[in-house]
Structures are given as C-alpha cells and as structure tokens.
Amino acid sequence: MSYLHLAILAPLLLSIFMPFFYKRFHLIHTGWFVLPLPILLFLYFLSFIPITSTQKTVTESFNWIPSLGINFVAKVDGLGLLFALLITGIGALVVLYSIYYLAKNKEKLNTFYVYLLLFMGAMLGVVLSDNLIVMYAFWELTSFSSFLLIGFWYEREKSCYGAQKSMLITVFGGLAMLGGIILLYIMTGTFSMTEIMSQPNEIFHHDLFIPALLCILLGAFTKSAQFPFYIWLPDAMEAPTPVSAYLHSATMVKAGIYLVARFTPIFGESSVWFWLVAGVGLITLCWGSIFAVKQTDLKAILAFSTVSQLGLIMSLLGVGAFALHYEGLDDNIFTAATTAAVFHLINHATFKGSLFMAAGIVDHETGTRDIRKLGGLIHFMPITFTISMIGAFSMAGLPPFNGFLSKEMFFTAMVRVTEMNMFHLETWGISFPVLAWLASIFTFVYSMILVFKTFTGKFQPEKLDKKPHEAPIGMLISPIILVSLVIIFGIFPNLLSDSLISPAMAAILPSLLHAREAFEVHISFWHGPTIELFMTIGVIIMGLILYKTYPKWQKIFKVIPEKLSLNHVYDQTIKGSQTAANKLTNMYMNGSIRTYLVYIFAFLITLLTITLMWKKAFKLDSGNVSFIGVYEWVLAILVVVGSISILFVKSRMTSIILLGAVGYTVSLFYIVFRAPDLALTQLVIETISVALFLVCFYHLPKLRKFETRMRFKLTNALISLGVGSVVTAIALSAHSHKLFSSISQYYVENTYEKAAGKNMVNVILVDFRGFDTLFEITVLAIASLGIYGMIKLRLNRGKE
Amino acid sequence: MMKINNIILETSIKVLLFIIVLYSVYIFTAGHYYPGGGFIGGLMTAGALVLLLITYDIKTVAKILPFNYRILTAIGLLFAIGTSAGSILFNVPFLTHAFTHVDVPILGELSLHTATLFDLGVYFVVVGVTMTIIQTIGEDE
Numbered sequence: 001m002s003y004l005h006l007a008i009l010a011p012l013l014l015s016i017f018m019p020f021f022y023k024r025f026h027l028i029h030t031g032w033f034v035l036p037l038p039i040l041l042f043l044y045f046l047s048f049i050p051i052t053s054t055q056k057t058v059t060e061s062f063n064w065i066p067s068l069g070i071n072f073v074a075k076v077d078g079l080g081l082l083f084a085l086l087i088t089g090i091g092a093l094v095v096l097y098s099i100y101y102l103a104k105n106k107e108k109l110n111t112f113y114v115y116l117l118l119f120m121g122a123m124l125g126v127v128l129s130d131n132l133i134v135m136y137a138f139w140e141l142t143s144f145s146s147f148l149l150i151g152f153w154y155e156r157e158k159s160c161y162g163a164q165k166s167m168l169i170t171v172f173g174g175l176a177m178l179g180g181i182i183l184l185y186i187m188t189g190t191f192s193m194t195e196i197m198s199q200p201n202e203i204f205h206h207d208l209f210i211p212a213l214l215c216i217l218l219g220a221f222t223k224s225a226q227f228p229f230y231i232w233l234p235d236a237m238e239a240p241t242p243v244s245a246y247l248h249s250a251t252m253v254k255a256g257i258y259l260v261a262r263f264t265p266i267f268g269e270s271s272v273w274f275w276l277v278a279g280v281g282l283i284t285l286c287w288g289s290i291f292a293v294k295q296t297d298l299k300a301i302l303a304f305s306t307v308s309q310l311g312l313i314m315s316l317l318g319v320g321a322f323a324l325h326y327e328g329l330d331d332n333i334f335t336a337a338t339t340a341a342v343f344h345l346i347n348h349a350t351f352k353g354s355l356f357m358a359a360g361i362v363d364h365e366t367g368t369r370d371i372r373k374l375g376g377l378i379h380f381m382p383i384t385f386t387i388s389m390i391g392a393f394s395m396a397g398l399p400p401f402n403g404f405l406s407k408e409m410f411f412t413a414m415v416r417v418t419e420m421n422m423f424h425l426e427t428w429g430i431s432f433p434v435l436a437w438l439a440s441i442f443t444f445v446y447s448m449i450l451v452f453k454t455f456t457g458k459f460q461p462e463k464l465d466k467k468p469h470e471a472p473i474g475m476l477i478s479p480i481i482l483v484s485l486v487i488i489f490g491i492f493p494n495l496l497s498d499s500l501i502s503p504a505m506a507a508i509l510p511s512l513l514h515a516r517e518a519f520e521v522h523i524s525f526w527h528g529p530t531i532e533l534f535m536t537i538g539v540i541i542m543g544l545i546l547y548k549t550y551p552k553w554q555k556i557f558k559v560i561p562e563k564l565s566l567n568h569v570y571d572q573t574i575k576g577s578q579t580a581a582n583k584l585t586n587m588y589m590n591g592s593i594r595t596y597l598v599y600i601f602a603f604l605i606t607l608l609t610i611t612l613m614w615k616k617a618f619k620l621d622s623g624n625v626s627f628i629g630v631y632e633w634v635l636a637i638l639v640v641v642g643s644i645s646i647l648f649v650k651s652r653m654t655s656i657i658l659l660g661a662v663g664y665t666v667s668l669f670y671i672v673f674r675a676p677d678l679a680l681t682q683l684v685i686e687t688i689s690v691a692l693f694l695v696c697f698y699h700l701p702k703l704r705k706f707e708t709r710m711r712f713k714l715t716n717a718l719i720s721l722g723v724g725s726v727v728t729a730i731a732l733s734a735h736s737h738k739l740f741s742s743i744s745q746y747y748v749e750n751t752y753e754k755a756a757g758k759n760m761v762n763v764i765l766v767d768f769r770g771f772d773t774l775f776e777i778t779v780l781a782i783a784s785l786g787i788y789g790m791i792k793l794r795l796n797r798g799k800e
Numbered sequence: 801m802m803k804i805n806n807i808i809l810e811t812s813i814k815v816l817l818f819i820i821v822l823y824s825v826y827i828f829t830a831g832h833y834y835p836g837g838g839f840i841g842g843l844m845t846a847g848a849l850v851l852l853l854i855t856y857d858i859k860t861v862a863k864i865l866p867f868n869y870r871i872l873t874a875i876g877l878l879f880a881i882g883t884s885a886g887s888i889l890f891n892v893p894f895l896t897h898a899f900t901h902v903d904v905p906i907l908g909e910l911s912l913h914t915a916t917l918f919d920l921g922v923y924f925v926v927v928g929v930t931m932t933i934i935q936t937i938g939e940d941e
Contacts, residue, residue, distance in 0.1 A: 677835050677840065680836070681839060681840050684843040684847065688843075692933075757915070758832065758834070759833055759835060762832055762919075763832065763915075765839075766837070766838070766897075766919050770884065770915075771884075771895055773880075773922060774881065774884060777921065777922055780925055780926065781877055781928070784930075784933050785870065787936055791936050791937065
C-alpha cells in the first residue's frame with residue numbers, strides 16, 4: 001500500500017469519520033472538516049506533473065485477489081492525472097461552495113458529505129486504476145454514490161424518480177461495460193490495462209472485437225449521457241446544486257469520456273468505433289443544444305448544455321482516433337482533434353462548474369430557477385451576473401474566453417474530417433461541419449437565454465418568494481475562482497499545454513509517439529482569416545438573429561409531440577415491463593394447484609419422451625420375463641378393476657373403500673412375490689391410512705356435501721394417460737436393458753456370516769443399511785410432531 | 801340417556817390385548833431370524849393400544865397407561881442414534897453393529913446383537929408416532 005493508494009482511498013476513509021464530526025462538533029459546519037482533503041489531494045497530484053510531463057508513468061501495485069489477476073494497481077499517467085486534478089480541484093471548490101449553500105441546521109450534512117466523499121474516492125479510483133475489474137468496482141461506486149446524492153432530498157418524489165432513473169441507466173451501462181471487460185479478458189488473458197494495450201493487433205483481429213467494443217461504448221455512453229441515454233441527466237438536476245455542479249458537469253459524466261479516451265488505443269482504428277463515437281457525439285451535441293433552448297429551468301438548460309458539450313468532446317475523441325491511421329506525428333492533422341477534446345474537457349469543467357454555482361446562487365437568493373419568473377436581477381446580484389456572463393460567453397464560444405479557443409479547434413477538426421477518404425467519409429463527411437455549426441448556433445442561443453433572461457429585462461418581484469440580494473462572499477469564492485480560470489486559460493491558453501494536455505494526449509494516442517517524443521501542443525489565439533473564423537462569425541450572427549426572434553419560433557418545439565420524446569419511451573418501457581411481467585406472472589401463476597400439476601406432469605412427459613426418442617432408448621425384451629401364474633393374473637385384474645372404478649364412483653366413501661381394497665391386494669401381491677415383512681407392514685399401514693381417510697371424510701364441511709362423480713377434463717385424461725404410458729415405457733425399457741447383475745448375492749451370503757441374522761430384509765434394514773432406517777424413523781417422528789403441532793397450536797383460529 | 805353396555809367388547813379386549821401385545825413382542829424379538837422386526841412389532845403394539853382406545857375412552861386409557869408418546873418417540877430416536885453412535889467409541893465406523901453368542905445356563909445358547917437395540921429404537925418410535933397421531937386426532941374437536 002503506497003501513498004498513491006492511500007490518496008485514492010483517503011476520501012473513503014475520511015467518510016467513515018463524517019458522522020462523528022457531525023455529531024461531535026455540531027456548531028461547526030461539517031463541510032469544513034471535508035475541505036482540507038481535496039485541497040491536500042490536489043496539491044499531492046500536482047506533484048506528479050513533472051513526472052507525467054516527461055511521458056513517464058507512476059505505477060503502484062497492491063495485491064487484492066492475485067489468484068484471479070485482480071490487483072489494485074494504481075497508475076498515474078497524463079490522462080489519469082488530468083482527471084484526478086479535475087476531481088480534486090473542482091471537488092475542493094464544490095465543498096467550499098456547499099458549506100455556504102447547505103444550511104447547517106436544516107440539512108443532514110453528515111450523509112451529504114459521506115456520499116460526496118464516497119463519490120470523490122470512487123471517481124479517483126476510476127481514473128487511476130490500471131486493473132479493469134478494480135476500475136469497474138469504482139465505476140459502480142460512482143453510480144451508487146451518485147444515486148444517493150441525486151436522491152438526497154428523498155422526501156421529494158421527483159428526486160426519487162431522478163435517482164432511480166439515473167441508477168437504472170448507468171448501472172445498465174456499467175453491466176455492459178463489465179461484459180466488455182470480460183470479453184477483453186477472454187481475448188488477452190489479463191485485466192491489466194497496460195498489458196491489454198500492448199497487444200492491440202491480437203484484439204483487433206479477434207472475433208470478439210466488435211462485441212467488446214460495443215459493450216465498452218455502452219458503458220461510456222450511458223455514463224456520459226450520450227444520445228439516447230442522456231435522459232437521466234436532466235432528471236438528475238433534482239440533486240442539490242453543488243452535486244449537480246460536481247457530478248453532473250465536471251466529473252462523473254466525464255467518466256464516459258475518460259473511458260473512451262482510455263480505450264482509444266485499443267479500439268480506435270476500427271471504423272465502427274469512429275462512427276459510433278463521433279456520430280453519436282455529434283447527434284448528442286445537436287440534440288442537446290436544440291433541446292436546451294426549449295427549457296425554462298436554469299438547471300435544466302445547464303443539464304442539456306452539459307449533454308451537448310459532452311457530445312462535442314465525444315465527437316472530437318472519435319475524430320481524434322483518425323490520427324491512429326497515420327504513422328508518426330508528421331503532418332498528422334487529426335492529433336489536433338484530440339488536443340481540442342482534452343482542452344475542451346478542462347474548459348467545460350471550469351465554465352460549467354461556475355454556471356451551475358451561479359444558477360445555485362440565483363435559486364438560493366430568489367427561491368426559483370424558472371427563467372419565466374426571473375429577470376432584472378443584474379441590479380441585485382452584479383457579481384453573480386458577471387460570473388454567469390463570463391461562463392455563458394465561454395460556453396457560447398466567444399473571445400477572449402477559453403470556450404472560444406476550443407470551439408475554434410473543434411471547427412478545425414470537423415472541417416478536416418471532410419478531407420478524409422475512408423469509412424465513407426467522402427460522401428458523409430460534409431455533414432460533420434454542418435452539424436457542428438448548427439449545434440454551435442443553438443449553443444449560442446441558449447447561452448444568451450441563460451444570462452439575459454435571468455439578469456436583464458423586467459424585474460418581477462411579485463413572482464419571487466424572497467427579496468433577492470447578492471450572495472454571501474463564501475458562496476461566490478468558488479465560482480469566481482472558476483471564472484478566473486476561464487479567463488486565464490482564454491488569454492494564456494498554452495499555460496496547460498506542456499504540463500497537462502500533452503501528457504494526456506500521450507496517454508490517448510501512445511502509438512504515435514516514438515521514444516522521448518512529446519506532442520507539440522500550441523494553441524494560438526489568432527489563426528488568421530480561416531474558415532473556422534468565418535464559421536464563428538456565422539454562429540454569432542445567426543445566433544443573435546435566432547435569440548432576438550426566439551418568441552416567434554418558440555412554438556416549433558410544440559410541434560414535436562411529447563409522446564415522441566425519449567423520456568416518454570423510457571417511462572413507457574418501465575411501466576410496460578412492469579405490467580407485462582405482472583401479466584405474464586398472473587397468466588401462469590394462477591394459484592390453482594391443478595394448473596401447476598399440469599405444468600409439472602406435462603414437463604415430465606415431454607422431457608422423458610424426448611429423451612427416450614433422442615437416445616433411442618425404448619426397447620422391449622421378453623427374454624428376461626418370468627412365468628405369470630394364475631394368482632398374479634387374478635390379483636392384477638383386481639388392482640386394475642379397483643383403480644379404474646375409483647375414477648367412476650359417485651360417493652367418496654366408496655372410493656376410500658376401493659382404495660383400501662387396492663392396498664390389500666397389493667399386500668397379497670407381496671405374499672405372492674414372497675415378501676412377508678412387506679406384506680405385514682402393508683396390511684397394517686393400509687388399515688391405518690384407510691382409518692385416517694375415514695376420519696377426514698367424516699369431517700368434511702356440511703355446506704358443500706353434495707356427492708358428484710369426478711368431472712371429466714380432456715387435459716387431465718391426456719396428461720394422466722401420458723404419464724402412465726411414459727412411466728410404463730421407461731419401466732419396460734429399463735427391465736429390457738439390464739446391464740449388470742444385482743448385488744443381492746452379497747446379502748444372501750453374508751446375512752448370517754457377518755450380521756448374525758436370518759431375516760435378510762430386517763438385517764438390511766437395521767444393519768447393512770441402518771443409516772436409512774435411522775432417518776426414516778426421524779421422518780416418522782417429524783410427521784407425528786407436525787400433526788400434533790398443527791392440531792394443537794391453533795393460535796390464529798380464535799382471532800379471526 | 802342410557803349408557804350403552806359394552807361388556808362383551810370390554811371383556812374380550814382384556815384377553816385379546818395381552819395376546820396381541822405378546823404377539824407383537826414375539827414379532828419384534830424374532831425379527832432378526834423370521835419375518836418381523838421393530839417396525840411391524842411397533843405397529844402391532846400400537847394396534848393393541850388402539851383397540852383399548854376404541855373400547856374405553858381416551859381419558860381412561862391415559863389413566864391406565866400414563867405415557868407421553870412424544871417422549872416415547874424421543875426415547876426411540878435416542879436408542880437408534882445411541883446404538884449407531886456407540887460404535888464410534890470402539891473406533892469403528894458409525895452404525896457398526898457387534899454381536900456375540902453367549903451360553904446362558906438356563907436359556908441355552910443366546911445371541912446378543914446391538915442391532916436389537918437399534919430395532920428397539922425403531923419399535924419405540926413407531927409406537928410413539930402412531931399413538932401420537934391417533935391420540936391427537938382423537939382429542940381434536
């Protein structure tokens with residue numbers, strides 16, 4: 001166990017002490033006890049930058065289940081470190097924000113911080129684990145803790161709905177991912193990411209390549225809220241705002257991005273990968289941005305914008321995988337797409353985090369998040385307005401903020417796709433820049449709506465619960481820090497290129513690097529009058545026109561009926577599967593014993609008949625049959641007549657007597673076949689059971705004491721005939737197939753010699769096979785105690 | 801209401817009971833050599849007691865024979881498991897029986913067998929079980 005392991009597990013360990021802090025130091029906000037940890041971890045992870053920026057990795061291993069190849073191997077490379085810094089950095093800011101956001105006396109702070117720390121530890125585990133099974137374990141822990149956090153206000157119905165929805169969808173994807181991991185294990189024989197990476201060719205030509213790819217992508221898409229799995233994210237907005245800012249903008253939703261980036265070296269060369277990652281990313285981008293415009297809730301707009309921005313990063317990663325088709329770094333135009341993806345990943349975390357926090361402040365200080373009620377807040381909350389404006393302008397891609405730079409690079413990458421002449425991109429490639437441009441326009445529109453509908457326009461104090469005022473300074477610190485980063489990264493974009501972006505790219509595209517080579521990342525502010533610049537200008541002009549005319553074309557969203565939405569599909573699927581399962585169960589579990597017996601016997605008949613046919617086992621051999629005497633004939637006729645007449649008699653009394661007759665005939669059979677012990681026992685037992693039947697008969701309730709013949713049912717007749725014939729056929733074939741002689745000769749020889757008895761049956765019962773007898777008498781004892789208990793202990797009868 | 805006089809039944813039972821019990825004991829003890837054994841012997845003893853029950857009522861029989869048949873069942877199980885487990889003490893597998901022939905002055909040659917003790921357990925269990933069932937059902941309203 002190294003310091004690195006300790007750093008990953010530290011949040012989980014600290015979470016154990018949270019309830020203690022909460023109870024013991026009730027006057028201090030529990031968040032203050034949490035805050036030092038992410039800061040310390042952030043500083044600790046910063047110390048790795050010198051190592052990763054020279055393309056080195058740190059690997060620490062801790063044995064967990066070595067016999068199965070499952071060990072907790074922590075590995076820090078550029079990509080993992082980038083995510084770890086995001087998680088701890090934004091984690092620290094979110095904790096600080098939450099201290100002012102959540103009231104000390106009203107909320108259950110102990111549970112909140114336990115969940116949050118669980119999540120933080122799980123997320124660190126996901127990005128820093130080299131062993132796939134360990135990564136999967138942490139992955140599920142993120143789903144689980146996110147479920148708990150979304151349902152934090154569990155007394156609200158919508159919180160529970162959102163939590164359940166996110167749980168179902170992300171766990172579905174997580175399970176698919178586990179399948180993918182297992183398929184990879186089958187292909188390579190190892191769970192270690194590093195070792196899997198070292199044999200890409202074997203994986204690429206394996207039959208299971210495509211299934212594994214699909215499974216892994218399913219995990220990534222559900223977690224990262226890609227189309228059509230994005231539907232859980234808007235409903236997850238029921239969580240407290242710090243949670244939305246942390247999980248659903250900066251970290252958890254990027255776990256899928258991390259997964260795609262991580263697996264690019266393995267799957268990236270396949271066309272399926274390209275089309276799925278880039279295609280689904282682009283669809284998500286457009287879909288999310290268009291639907292964000294429709295929303296009226298601040299957090300819903302942000303949720304859809306998160307979906308859309310994640311789609312953007314995803315599509316960039318898909319396009320970035322093209323770089324793998326080139327040898328080396330020279331003239332490799334598609335590495336720029338990966339640069340853009342990594343850069344936008346950082347940018348998105350900064351501006352989306354600050355926007356969520358600003359939305360939380362607005363909610364906190366006015367009591368609503370509905371933009372139809374808000375307006376004119378600029379005079380009351382100038383600082384929040386500034387934060388929102390910078391964040392939103394960066395999101396829209398306006399200079400001089402960092403969003404502008406990543407958007408330019410995004411356009412560059414998408415335009416370059418058209419130059420490719422593989423994977424049918426000659427014909428379809430043109431759709432990439434067009435869709436990207438379209439989505440950017442809508443991104444611009446909703447960014448404007450977000451800022452200007454909230455902070456400008458008419459102030460409507462009558463619709464607000466509280467009198468709005470500026471937030472306390474503690475609440476503003478975190479968004480101010482994030483927004484300053486937006487500006488700093490915007491003005492000095494190369495600040496991060498060598499320390500974070502280049503090592504991260506080295507982890508995504510390792511095969512392109514030769515020894516001691518590093519990606520040259522140079523993000524420039526001014527490209528000159530290129531096509532990207534004109535696209536951005538076009539976005540701004542079109543966006544302004546659409547924003548100004550928004551009330552006029554707003555109605556277009558109503559054209560799309562609610563029934564066609566994916567939420568409706570999800571709800572119907574959940575409801576439908578429940579009703580279908582109910583119907584199915586009610587159909588065959590009808591509660592009637594007769595039906596269940598029909599199932600059991602029908603199954604017996606089918607199974608045995610098929611086996612007999614299939615194995616060609618039916619055989620009739622009369623060579624082994626003894627002579628049948630007169631006694632046997634007579635007794636057989638008696639039994640047959642007795643049994644058949646039971647079916648046709650009217651009175652129950654008669655059938656009991658007939659049953660007794662059959663039983664006594666059987667004991668006569670025992671006599672004929674020379675089994676005196678059996679005959680004796682059979683006689684007595686038959687007498688007792690007939691007596692018991694008579695007792696039961698006597699106690700039948702008078703209400704329904706009409707006597708009728710048994711009703712004829714065709715199924716019953718067929719089933720009973722079937723069982724009879726199958727069992728007869730098996731008995732005959734078994735008798736005809738005698739494969740070896742009986743062991744009875746041993747008993748004949750040794751009954752007197754070894755057991756000092758002459759009654760062989762009894763000697764077998766008490767000596768040779770006494771063990772059976774021991775438990776048979778136990779069965780008898782249990783039966784008698786059962787009867788005693790049933791009759792004597794009737795506690796419920798009086799109460800009814 | 802006039803009491804029905806069952807004098808013939810009651811008298812004949814007094815004779816029959818001992819014959820049946822004697823026969824059941826014979827069947828039990830002869831079991832190792834001739835048809836019979838603990839099971840049928842126990843059933844027959846129970847049959848004798850049932851005849852007693854039919855002749856008299858449950859309370860009278862309980863007064864004559866103050867047995868708790870559930871305890872009898874337990875004793876029977878204890879016998880069976882005891883004889884089976886006893887073999888372990890002699891370092892042989894579970895349920896290994898031992899027997900010997902002894903010359904007793906008056907009775908002549910006698911064979912003693914631990915299997916008989918096991919069978920006695922069976923006998924007790926069967927008597928106990930049958931009587932418990934019949935008594936319980938009989939007492940039920």
